Amino acid sequence: MKLIGAEILCESLTRLGVREIFGYPGGAILPVYDALGKSKLHHVLVRHEQGATHMADGYARASGGIGVAMATSGPGATNMVTGIATAMMDSSPVVCITGQVSSKVLGSDAFQEIDITGITMPITKHNVVITKAEDIARTIREAFLIANSGRPGPVLVDITKDAQQAIAEFNWEASEPKLPPKRLRNNHDQAEFDRAVEMLNTAKRPIILAGHGIMVSGAMRAFEQFVRTGNYPVAMTLLGIGCFPADNALNLGMMGMHGEAWVNNAIQEADLLIAVGMRFDDRVTGDLRTYAKSARKIHIEIDRAEINKNVKVDAALVGDARDVLERLMPRIQTCDHSAWIRHVAELKGDSAVRDIQSLPDNGHLYAAHVINDIWKETRGEAIVVTDVGQHQMWEAQYYHHNRPRTLITSGGLGTMGFALPAAIGAKFAKPDSEVWVVVGDGGFQMTMCELATIVQEKINIKIAIINNGFLGMVRQWQEFFYDKRYVATPLVAPDFAALANAFGIRAERITKRAEVIPTIRSARESAETVLIDFRVEQEDSVYPMVAAGASLSDMIRRPNSPLVETATEP
Amino acid sequence: MQTLVAYVENKPGVLNRVSSLARRLAINIDSLTVGPTENEAIARMTIVAHTDERGAHRLEASLEKLVDVLLAENISTRALLERDLALIKVSADQQNRPHLMELIKVFRARVVDVAPESLIIEVSGAVDKIDGLLEVLRPFGVLEMARTGRISMTRGGDLLQPPVEESSGSELESTGSNVK
Ligand SMILES: Cc1cc2nc3c(=O)[nH]c(=O)nc-3n(C[C@H](O)[C@H](O)[C@H](O)COP(=O)(O)OP(=O)(O)OC[C@H]3O[C@@H](n4cnc5c(N)ncnc54)[C@H](O)[C@@H]3O)c2cc1C
Ligand SMILES: Cc1ncc(C[n+]2csc(CCOP(=O)(O)OP(=O)(O)O)c2C)c(N)n1
Ligand SMILES: [Mg+2]
Numbered sequence: 001m002k003l004i005g006a007e008i009l010c011e012s013l014t015r016l017g018v019r020e021i022f023g024y025p026g027g028a029i030l031p032v033y034d035a036l037g038k039s040k041l042h043h044v045l046v047r048h049e050q051g052a053t054h055m056a057d058g059y060a061r062a063s064g065g066i067g068v069a070m071a072t073s074g075p076g077a078t079n080m081v082t083g084i085a086t087a088m089m090d091s092s093p094v095v096c097i098t099g100q101v102s103s104k105v106l107g108s109d110a111f112q113e114i115d116i117t118g119i120t121m122p123i124t125k126h127n128v129v130i131t132k133a134e135d136i137a138r139t140i141r142e143a144f145l146i147a148n149s150g151r152p153g154p155v156l157v158d159i160t161k162d163a164q165q166a167i168a169e170f171n172w173e174a175s176e177p178k179l180p181p182k183r184l185r186n187n188h189d190q191a192e193f194d195r196a197v198e199m200l201n202t203a204k205r206p207i208i209l210a211g212h213g214i215m216v217s218g219a220m221r222a223f224e225q226f227v228r229t230g231n232y233p234v235a236m237t238l239l240g241i242g243c244f245p246a247d248n249a250l251n252l253g254m255m256g257m258h259g260e261a262w263v264n265n266a267i268q269e270a271d272l273l274i275a276v277g278m279r280f281d282d283r284v285t286g287d288l289r290t291y292a293k294s295a296r297k298i299h300i301e302i303d304r305a306e307i308n309k310n311v312k313v314d315a316a317l318v319g320d321a322r323d324v325l326e327r328l329m330p331r332i333q334t335c336d337h338s339a340w341i342r343h344v345a346e347l348k349g350d351s352a353v354r355d356i357q358s359l360p361d362n363g364h365l366y367a368a369h370v371i372n373d374i375w376k377e378t379r380g381e382a383i384v385v386t387d388v389g390q391h392q393m394w395e396a397q398y399y400h401h402n403r404p405r406t407l408i409t410s411g412g413l414g415t416m417g418f419a420l421p422a423a424i425g426a427k428f429a430k431p432d433s434e435v436w437v438v439v440g441d442g443g444f445q446m447t448m449c450e451l452a453t454i455v456q457e458k459i460n461i462k463i464a465i466i467n468n469g470f471l472g473m474v475r476q477w478q479e480f481f482y483d484k485r486y487v488a489t490p491l492v493a494p495d496f497a498a499l500a501n502a503f504g505i506r507a508e509r510i511t512k513r514a515e516v517i518p519t520i521r522s523a524r525e526s527a528e529t530v531l532i533d534f535r536v537e538q539e540d541s542v543y544p545m546v547a548a549g550a551s552l553s554d555m556i557r558r559p560n561s562p563l564v565e566t567a568t569e570p
Numbered sequence: 571m572q573t574l575v576a577y578v579e580n581k582p583g584v585l586n587r588v589s590s591l592a593r594r595l596a597i598n599i600d601s602l603t604v605g606p607t608e609n610e611a612i613a614r615m616t617i618v619a620h621t622d623e624r625g626a627h628r629l630e631a632s633l634e635k636l637v638d639v640l641l642a643e644n645i646s647t648r649a650l651l652e653r654d655l656a657l658i659k660v661s662a663d664q665q666n667r668p669h670l671m672e673l674i675k676v677f678r679a680r681v682v683d684v685a686p687e688s689l690i691i692e693v694s695g696a697v698d699k700i701d702g703l704l705e706v707l708r709p710f711g712v713l714e715m716a717r718t719g720r721i722s723m724t725r726g727g728d729l730l731q732p733p734v735e736e737s738s739g740s741e742l743e744s745t746g747s748n749v750k
Contacts, residue, residue: 117583118586121586121587121590122594125637151635179637180579180637180638180639180640181640181732181733181734182641182733183634183640183733184733303631303635304634305631305635307631308627
């Protein structure tokens with residue numbers, strides 16, 4: 001069948017199972033848009049190309065499949081950079097398609113010509129320029145294969161305008177991916193494996209560090225069995241949240257900089273760390289010299305480059321998490337770690353009293369209350385997409401996720417402006433799920449233009465702005481480490497409710513705790529998007545906190561204010 | 571100093587990917603040589619990097635993650651043959667010429683160009699040998715020098731060959747399709 005390049009692209013995407021493309025048109029990609037119009041693909045018109053990449057990312061994270069974003073050459077492509085980097089840092093499979101000037105003028109500084117493959121080389125898993133229509137089908141298939149295999153990541157495909165317009169033979173069967181041959185690495189030797197088994201079966205104070213890789217691998221069931229058999233307490237990274245049910249007694253909660261005190265203390269006291277699909281980010285370990293000193297370490301990880309990168313381990317089991325766990329299972333003895341688990345529970349005792357959650361209503365509205373109420377009202381079943389900042393940490397602490405891929409957040413890059421567009425992508429991936437956005441007043445203002453996309457696409461998500469009048473997370477650092485010199489963190493915002501109304505979106509503003517639950521309820525009853533502006537305590541801080549570079553044992557705890565002392569256990 | 575060998579696709583842009591990766595990992599490259607292999611679709615690189623064993627492991631593993639890299643291996647601890655080639659233009663007049671020729675002989679270098687006021691000396695061998703020659707030439711006045719950078723090969727039966735077979739690779743077998 002003879003088709004033009006643009007039609008080949010649309011046909012290939014359709015055959016790869018793509019339904020939605022998040023994009024923005026322009027001259028160098030126009031032939032593709034023309035072909036899109038004749039295809040069955042649904043194009044979601046965004047308001048800024050950064051939004052397109054976050055939507056594709058949100059789509060990928062919610063579904064486990066590949067999200068597709070599209071933009072024109074030049075400024076369209078460069079606007080994608082932040083979104084691509086966000087996907088790269090969190091290993092999210094996104095395919096970005098950009099138009100490029102015609103191959104005849106490549107390299108001549110033509111109108112809207114930019115070397116986007118050069119720019120994105122360090123922030124993509126792979127990228128490629130296509131200059132011939134006959135290469136499109138195979139290259140797109142390769143891009144999809146690369147994006148979502150092994151350790152996933154973004155792939156950018158830059159297609160020159162003449163390649164989009166040229167006529168070529170389209171033959172799907174003949175355009176099988178042809179990637180360079182790779183050496184088959186013998187993943188791990190038997191001795192290493194046996195050593196890991198020995199450590200697992202002899203540990204007295206083991207703890208699992210569960211990461212995002214468990215979800216990527218689809219290893220939830222194997223992981224659950226592994227935990228149950230070995231009776232290992234589980235701590236989660238921010239991106240690991242959801243890989244193991246929050247309501248399982250062995251789930252301790254999040255580790256790291258804003259992890260719960262008992263979790264970090266348990267890690268510091270453990271004699272064995274079992275890291276599964278996590279990369280020992282510095283927000284997780286704190287000062288490496290004092291990190292888990294008495295523990296031996298096992299690392300189950302698909303990417304060889306992560307082994308011994310930050311933390312030196314005693315056994316590295318390189319491979320897909322599910323594969324490795326399934327191979328370990330028959331060798332694991334049923335263990336009883338009840339004394340250790342009891343000890344960890346005792347560590348927890350003290351922290352719970354300090355918990356803001358147990359505060360009686362003193363007229364103040366705390367972000368923690370809002371998030372906890374959203375959790376209760378949605379029975380922990382919503383997909384929550386957060387932005388970056390204090391509200392993000394409170395979400396991680398107070399919304400208890402029982403299912404994988406229900407917390408979508410930018411962890412590695414910490415990209416403000418991620419939440420709103422990523423939630424739109426997540427809603428397309430899971431149209432039947434309830435999707436909540438938890439976003440700060442700062443980050444919301446970075447990508448709020450996508451409210452128009454919501455209206456144009458008639459989608460239904462719920463937006464909770466945690467409005468503290470500050471770039472709160474930065475303000476908190478200024479409070480703790482810069483003597484409360486609040487430089488450039490007090491933040492003027494528009495009246496978000498009025499703004500939403502101007503877009504044609506229903507909105508509420510909440511200032512009192514008593515109004516929180518009724519408002520959440522009425523928002524949930526609506527079949528349309530509702531925005532809620534929660535005016536929360538302005539100078540509240542996220543506790544506990546391990547200062548950047550400090551030891552995990554050295555946590556800044558919630559001050560024991562009189563209010564907190566009168567609190568009762570939840 | 572660590573020595574890595576990589577087999578890569580012999581096509582434009584690959585050198586850029588490799589050097590860009592080293593830069594991203596904050597690993598300083600001392601020398602990087604590329605040349606075709608007997609299979610013209612595949613090029614071989616020798617990378618000498620200023621890093622420790624851990625850095626070399628990270629570089630090796632990260633290189634192998636690049637789609638265009640077929641194989642990367644840290645060969646620093648193996649028995650190696652290493653060669654570097656240099657062209658050195660040194661000033662030479664009637665008086666010191668005999669002395670120069672003497673030195674060149676000792677280092678088993680060759681004179682490949684003669685001009686009234688200078689000579690070009692070609693020398694190949696291990697890096698130390700070239701550095702040694704350079705040291706003794708300096709007093710004469712080194713006018714120009716070009717060095718190829720190091721190429722390395724493991725000795726004897728210790729073979730390092732590019733993987734063959736058109737496969738989509740070990741970890742790339744999972745489906746790239748979106749249909750779930
Ligand atoms: C303001 C802010 C505060 C933060 N505070 C914290 C905090 O307190 N605690 C915290 O934990 N994080 C925190 N983070 C997030 C942190 O920066 C990292 O993003 C996070 O810790 C990374 O989690 P991860 O290693 O599980 O996931 P990723 O970074 O996604 O790494 C996943 C790992 O799994 C591997 N993998 C992928 N697929 C597989 C597979 N199939 N099988 C096996 N392995 C696989 C990958 O190679 C990778 O090494 C914070 C972020 C921000 C923005
Ligand atoms: C794009 C971007 N710029 C700057 C930062 C640094 N930063 C991290 S958190 C934060 C404050 C976020 O403020 P807000 O969105 O109001 O959330 P809050 O912390 O108040 O909940 C800033 C500026 C960032 N993460 N991303
Ligand atoms: Mg704020």
